[in-house]
Amino acid sequence: MATPPQLVQLKCPACHVLHWEIDHGYRGSGEVGERELSYTERMYRCPACGATGTGYLECDMSPPEFFLQPHPMYPMNVEEFDGWVAVLRENFPDHPRLRDLGTRWYASGVCSDEHGSKRPLWEGLKGWLSPDKWRSVLHRNKV
């Protein structure tokens, strides 16, 4: 099964300008007999220089539970959620989820067994990131 969509900040291999995409850490290609591509192997178009190709480096990403809020098993705290909403609003102002903001889309808040409940979703991503990137994502999101 694919992991949930995430905001991903990618660095262009040609001009080194950063831009944001919404993509799945794991797309589920293996289940339909195709090879799963890492972010570096995927094709993106750079809005700064217009180049289309591979070789993008992932520099930052939203937690997988961001678009799934409110979620009883994978809650986010309000501060962290608002920070990612700001990124989404700035880079994808027409994203349909923004129309649900505050009504059907809001942070669940921190639940008491935060550590135990957050792990499973993160584990699905682990194999797709370098050990360094994995550690920085965990640190950033305080898992």
Ligand SMILES: [Zn+2]
């Ligand atoms: Zn570029």
